[in-house]
Amino acid sequence: MRDKKIFIYAEDDCGKVNSAYFELLSKACEINKTIEAQDGAPAELCAVAVGAAGEEAMKSLVDSGADVVYNIKGSKLDVYNPSVFSEALTQLCKAEVPYIFLFGSTAQGTEIAPTLGVKLHTGVAAHCVDLRIDGEGAFVQDVPAFGGKVIGEIITPDTLPQIATVKPGLFQVTKLPSKAAKIVSFQPILDEVESGGIVLKEVHIKKRNSLPVDKAEVIICGGFGMGCDENWELLEKVANYFEKSAVGCTRPALDEDWAVDEGTMIGTSGKTVRPKLYIGAGISGAMHHVCGISDSDFIISINKDENAEIFKTSDLKIVGDAVRILTALEKRLSKE
Amino acid sequence: MNIGVLVKPVPDPEQYNTITIDPQTKRLNREGVPSIVNPADKCAIEEALRLKEKFGGKVVVFGMAPPDGREKLLECLAMGADEAVLVSDRAFGGADTLATSYTLVKALEKKAAEGGSFDLILAGNESADGATGHVPAQVGEQIGYNHLSGIVKIESGSESEPSTLTVFQKYENGKNEFTIKLPAVIGVSRDINKPRYTSAMGVIKAKKKPFDIYDTINLEHDKERIGLAGSPTKAGAIFSPDTRRKSEELSGSPEEIAEELVKRIKATGAVIVSGGGCHER
Amino acid sequence: MIDFTFTEDQDMLKTAFREFIEAEIAPNAAKWDEQDLCPVELWPRMGEIGMLGIFIPEEYGGAGLGHIERIMVIEEIARYSAGLAIAVFTHHLAMGAILDGASEEQKKKYLPELCAGTKICGLAVTEPGGGSDFTGQKTTGVKDGDNWVINGRKCFITNGGPADITVVTAVTGQDDRGRNQLSCFLFEKGDEGFGPGRKEHKMGLRGSWTGDVIMDEVKVSADRLIGAEGAGAGLGMKQIGEIGRASMSAIGLGIMRGSLEESIKFANERILYGKPISKLQAIQFHIAEIRTWYEAARLLTYRAASLKDKGVSAITEFALAKYFSVDMAVKASQNAIELMGGYGVMTEYPVERFHRDALASISSGGTTEIQKLIIAGDTLRSFKA
Known part of the structure; x- marks a missing residue:
C-alpha cells in the first residue's frame, strides 16, 4: 500500500527545471529507503510543477525518477506570482495530503514554503542541511542556527505536510533510472484569488563572466585579508588558470566593495558550494562562511594569522601573506 | 505613510564562533555574547526612515523578546523610530515562526486599532540567529497583506504617497522586478542600504518616545496559537557540525609553496589551462 | 558615597x-x-x-x-x-x-x-618659549583704532594646519605689577597674514596635525576678540586645565583599554605547548595589572568630569587624572608589548603604536611634573599638617 507522498517543488528556471529539484529528488529517494523498510512500502515521489511547464521541462521531470508529475495549470499561473502560486499549491496539498513537501531555498521556495505553512497551518523547517527518517519513523530535519555553528533537529509531529526548504547545492545529485512518471494535471480554482496585488514586471537576468560559484569545480575565494581592490584582481588571474572555475567572496569582502557580485558570496547567507578544489585567501573562517564550503572535496587556505579559524576546516594550510603566495602561484601556473 | 518595522534582538553574529554546546546538558552556551538589533532589521528601519522622510507619517518598531529586549528597542528609537512596542510574555516563548508571526500580527493589529493602520510593514529578511526568513511571509499571510521577501531595492516614486511600490527581489539568476500594492509586508535583504549611525541627539530623545509593552493580559490572542502550543514544529537535539580537517601545513618560500601547491592542486582533479587564458570559465 | x-x-x-x-x-x-x-x-x-x-x-x-x-x-x-x-x-x-x-x-x-x-577648529597657546609659562608669551596684540594687529608664532599646535577657525592667545598689555595680560582672538582660515607654518613629525599621536601657526601683521576687527580684553590667560588656562587634561586622561584610558583588549585577544589565540598562553599565570599578571590601572584611572577621570558637570572647579582632579592615566598608559602599553613578545614590536599589531602614543601624551596638556606641581600645591593647602 502506498499512502505516503513526497512532493518536490519543480521550479522553472528559464524553461528548464531548477537543479534544486534533482538534488531534492535524490535525497527523497534516500529517505524513501527508510520509509520502505519501516512501512513495507515506499512513498510516492512526486514532482510538482506550477504554471506553463514546457515540453523540455516536462520530459526531464517524467524521466527524473519520480513516480508522478503534478502539472498545475491555470490562466493566472503563466507568470510567477507568489500569492497565486501559493494558493494553487495549497489546493493541491488539500486534495492530495502529501506527507512531506520539499522546496529548494530559492527566492521562490523561501517565499512559497512559509506561505503554505500558514495556509495549511503546518510546520516549515528552513534551509535544512540534512533530512532523514529516524528509528521511530519521524521525519527529522536538521536546520542550521547561529550561522551554522549549531545544527538543530526539527520535527513536525502533528501536522501535514511536513514542509522543508533546502539550500541548492547542498545535496549531491544521483542519477536515478526513469520511472516514466505518470502526469497528473491539476486545475486549481483561482477565480477568487487577487492576482493584481503583486505583479512581476520584469526579470533582470544578471550577465555573468564566469560560472556561478555553486556550479564551479574550482573556487578561488577571497576575504578581508586580501586588503584592497588591486589585490582582488589577483584572484581572477589565478582563477583563469582553471577550467570551470569561479571567484568567490566572503561578506566582509563584499562590504568593502572589492567583490561586486553579491551572488558570489559563499556561506549561510550566500551560496553553498562543493567544488573539487577550494582555495581560500585571506579568510578568517567565520562559521557562516565555513558552513558554505565544508562539503568541498579539497580545501586549501592561506592566512597570515596562524590561528585563523579557517585552518581547522582545511586540508592544507599555508601561514603567510595571501597576496605573496597567490602571486607566486600565478607565476608558477604560467609555466604549466 | 505609517510603517511598522519588525525587529529582533539576536546574539552578535560576530561572536558566533564562541557559542558552544554544553557536552553534559546539551544546551546552548552563549554566555558573554551580547545582544544586538538583528543587522537586517536595522536595514528595515533605515528604509522605513527614508520613506518617512519622503512622505511623512511614523515608524513604529515591534519586537518580540524577553523583557531585556527593551534596551534594543530603545536603540531603534535612538536611531530614529517614533514609537516602540515590546511584545513580551513568558507564554510567548518557545514559539516557532508560525506562532511568532501570529503573535506579531496580533500586536500589529492592536497598535493599528489604537494609532492608525499601517501602510507598510518592513522586516529584515532573516534573523542572524535562526535565519529562517519565514517571518515576513508568515506575517503577511496572516495579516492578509501582499508580501514579498528578499527585497534589495524599493522604489516609491517621488511625488505623493504611493499606493503601489516597485520592488526588486534578489533571485538566483539576477533580480525580479515586482509591483506590490499597499498595504504590504516586505522582507528586506542587508544589501538594500547601509543603516545610518545613531546620533547623540537621537539617544537623548529615545526615552521620551511612546513605548508600549504588550503581554498576554493586554494583547487579545488565541492561546492555542502562541508559544510552544501554537508551534507545529518542535525542536529536538542540537549539535555542532564537525568541519575539522587534517590541516597539514605547507611552508617555505612563496616559490617553494607554489611548486608544492601545483602538485597538490593537480591531485584534486582540477584542470589547469595553460597560459591562464580561461576567460570563459 | x-x-x-x-x-x-x-x-x-x-x-x-x-x-x-x-x-x-x-x-x-x-x-x-x-x-x-x-x-x-x-x-x-x-x-x-x-x-x-x-x-x-x-x-x-x-x-x-x-x-x-x-x-x-x-x-x-x-x-x-x-x-x-x-x-x-x-x-x-x-x-x-x-x-x-x-x-x-x-x-x-x-x-x-x-x-x-x-x-574644524583649534586652540593656539604654546610658543617656542614654552607651553606652561603662559604669561611669558611673545605673541602680541596691539590696538589700532577699532582693529587689533597681532604678531607672533605659536608652536606644537594641534589642528594648526587643517583648522578653519583658530583661537589664539596674545599679550595685549600689562597689569599694574608689570605682568603680561593675555587676550584671546579668533582667526579664520584666509585672514591675511595668518596661517600654518612648519608641520612637525611626531613619534606618536600621529594622524593629528601638529606644527606652527604664524601671525604676521594680522589685522582683525574687534568682533574677533573672544572674552574681555586681558581675560585670555584665564580663558585659555581653563580649557587646557579642564578640557585638555580631561581629554589626555581619556586618551590614556583609551590606550589602556586597547592594550588590555589586544592583550586578551592575543593571549587567547596564541597557543604554546598546546594551550593558549592566557592560561599561564605570568601572562595573567600582566593582564591583571593593566586592568587595575585602567579601572583606577577611569575612576579618577570620570569623577573629575562629573565634578565639572556639576559646575565645580576640578583643576586638581583633572591634574590627578592626567598624571595617573597617561603614566599608566605608558606602562600598560609596555605590558602589552612584553606579553606579545616579538609580535608586540611589529607594526602589524597595534600595541607598539599604543606605546608611542602613550609616550607622546606625556607632554600634552602639561607634563607629569606640571601636574605634580598642581597636585602638590593643592595638597599643601588643603590637607591638615
Whole structure:
C-alpha cells in the first residue's frame, strides 16, 4: 500500500527545471529507503510543477525518477506570482495530503514554503542541511542556527505536510533510472484569488563572466585579508588558470566593495558550494562562511594569522601573506 | 505613510564562533555574547526612515523578546523610530515562526486599532540567529497583506504617497522586478542600504518616545496559537557540525609553496589551462 | 558615597559611538599613523552623530550633554586612534573657549558649524618659549583704532594646519605689577597674514596635525576678540586645565583599554605547548595589572568630569587624572608589548603604536611634573599638617 507522498517543488528556471529539484529528488529517494523498510512500502515521489511547464521541462521531470508529475495549470499561473502560486499549491496539498513537501531555498521556495505553512497551518523547517527518517519513523530535519555553528533537529509531529526548504547545492545529485512518471494535471480554482496585488514586471537576468560559484569545480575565494581592490584582481588571474572555475567572496569582502557580485558570496547567507578544489585567501573562517564550503572535496587556505579559524576546516594550510603566495602561484601556473 | 518595522534582538553574529554546546546538558552556551538589533532589521528601519522622510507619517518598531529586549528597542528609537512596542510574555516563548508571526500580527493589529493602520510593514529578511526568513511571509499571510521577501531595492516614486511600490527581489539568476500594492509586508535583504549611525541627539530623545509593552493580559490572542502550543514544529537535539580537517601545513618560500601547491592542486582533479587564458570559465 | 555606574542613556550613547568608531575609525587607525594623515573628511560625519558638539548646548547646535559624555567620546576614539582623539579634543578645546568666553553673537556665529563639523577648529597657546609659562608669551596684540594687529608664532599646535577657525592667545598689555595680560582672538582660515607654518613629525599621536601657526601683521576687527580684553590667560588656562587634561586622561584610558583588549585577544589565540598562553599565570599578571590601572584611572577621570558637570572647579582632579592615566598608559602599553613578545614590536599589531602614543601624551596638556606641581600645591593647602 502506498499512502505516503513526497512532493518536490519543480521550479522553472528559464524553461528548464531548477537543479534544486534533482538534488531534492535524490535525497527523497534516500529517505524513501527508510520509509520502505519501516512501512513495507515506499512513498510516492512526486514532482510538482506550477504554471506553463514546457515540453523540455516536462520530459526531464517524467524521466527524473519520480513516480508522478503534478502539472498545475491555470490562466493566472503563466507568470510567477507568489500569492497565486501559493494558493494553487495549497489546493493541491488539500486534495492530495502529501506527507512531506520539499522546496529548494530559492527566492521562490523561501517565499512559497512559509506561505503554505500558514495556509495549511503546518510546520516549515528552513534551509535544512540534512533530512532523514529516524528509528521511530519521524521525519527529522536538521536546520542550521547561529550561522551554522549549531545544527538543530526539527520535527513536525502533528501536522501535514511536513514542509522543508533546502539550500541548492547542498545535496549531491544521483542519477536515478526513469520511472516514466505518470502526469497528473491539476486545475486549481483561482477565480477568487487577487492576482493584481503583486505583479512581476520584469526579470533582470544578471550577465555573468564566469560560472556561478555553486556550479564551479574550482573556487578561488577571497576575504578581508586580501586588503584592497588591486589585490582582488589577483584572484581572477589565478582563477583563469582553471577550467570551470569561479571567484568567490566572503561578506566582509563584499562590504568593502572589492567583490561586486553579491551572488558570489559563499556561506549561510550566500551560496553553498562543493567544488573539487577550494582555495581560500585571506579568510578568517567565520562559521557562516565555513558552513558554505565544508562539503568541498579539497580545501586549501592561506592566512597570515596562524590561528585563523579557517585552518581547522582545511586540508592544507599555508601561514603567510595571501597576496605573496597567490602571486607566486600565478607565476608558477604560467609555466604549466 | 505609517510603517511598522519588525525587529529582533539576536546574539552578535560576530561572536558566533564562541557559542558552544554544553557536552553534559546539551544546551546552548552563549554566555558573554551580547545582544544586538538583528543587522537586517536595522536595514528595515533605515528604509522605513527614508520613506518617512519622503512622505511623512511614523515608524513604529515591534519586537518580540524577553523583557531585556527593551534596551534594543530603545536603540531603534535612538536611531530614529517614533514609537516602540515590546511584545513580551513568558507564554510567548518557545514559539516557532508560525506562532511568532501570529503573535506579531496580533500586536500589529492592536497598535493599528489604537494609532492608525499601517501602510507598510518592513522586516529584515532573516534573523542572524535562526535565519529562517519565514517571518515576513508568515506575517503577511496572516495579516492578509501582499508580501514579498528578499527585497534589495524599493522604489516609491517621488511625488505623493504611493499606493503601489516597485520592488526588486534578489533571485538566483539576477533580480525580479515586482509591483506590490499597499498595504504590504516586505522582507528586506542587508544589501538594500547601509543603516545610518545613531546620533547623540537621537539617544537623548529615545526615552521620551511612546513605548508600549504588550503581554498576554493586554494583547487579545488565541492561546492555542502562541508559544510552544501554537508551534507545529518542535525542536529536538542540537549539535555542532564537525568541519575539522587534517590541516597539514605547507611552508617555505612563496616559490617553494607554489611548486608544492601545483602538485597538490593537480591531485584534486582540477584542470589547469595553460597560459591562464580561461576567460570563459 | 556616589554610584559609579553610567546611566542607561550613557550606555546607549557608548553603544552608538562604538558602532561608528569600530566601522569608520578602527580599520583606518594604523594607516593614519603610518601616513601621519589627519582624516578631516570624518569631521562632518562625527558632527552628524553629535561627537563634536556633545557638550555644547542645543541652542548652538550641540547635543547639550556634559563632560562625562565628552570624555566617553575621547576614550572610545582613543581605544583605536589616540591620534584622531587628540585632534577631536582640540576641536572641543577651542569650542570650550568660545562657549565660555565669546559673546552671544559670536557663539551663534561659530558654534553651529563647529558642532556640525563643517568647520574644524583649534586652540593656539604654546610658543617656542614654552607651553606652561603662559604669561611669558611673545605673541602680541596691539590696538589700532577699532582693529587689533597681532604678531607672533605659536608652536606644537594641534589642528594648526587643517583648522578653519583658530583661537589664539596674545599679550595685549600689562597689569599694574608689570605682568603680561593675555587676550584671546579668533582667526579664520584666509585672514591675511595668518596661517600654518612648519608641520612637525611626531613619534606618536600621529594622524593629528601638529606644527606652527604664524601671525604676521594680522589685522582683525574687534568682533574677533573672544572674552574681555586681558581675560585670555584665564580663558585659555581653563580649557587646557579642564578640557585638555580631561581629554589626555581619556586618551590614556583609551590606550589602556586597547592594550588590555589586544592583550586578551592575543593571549587567547596564541597557543604554546598546546594551550593558549592566557592560561599561564605570568601572562595573567600582566593582564591583571593593566586592568587595575585602567579601572583606577577611569575612576579618577570620570569623577573629575562629573565634578565639572556639576559646575565645580576640578583643576586638581583633572591634574590627578592626567598624571595617573597617561603614566599608566605608558606602562600598560609596555605590558602589552612584553606579553606579545616579538609580535608586540611589529607594526602589524597595534600595541607598539599604543606605546608611542602613550609616550607622546606625556607632554600634552602639561607634563607629569606640571601636574605634580598642581597636585602638590593643592595638597599643601588643603590637607591638615
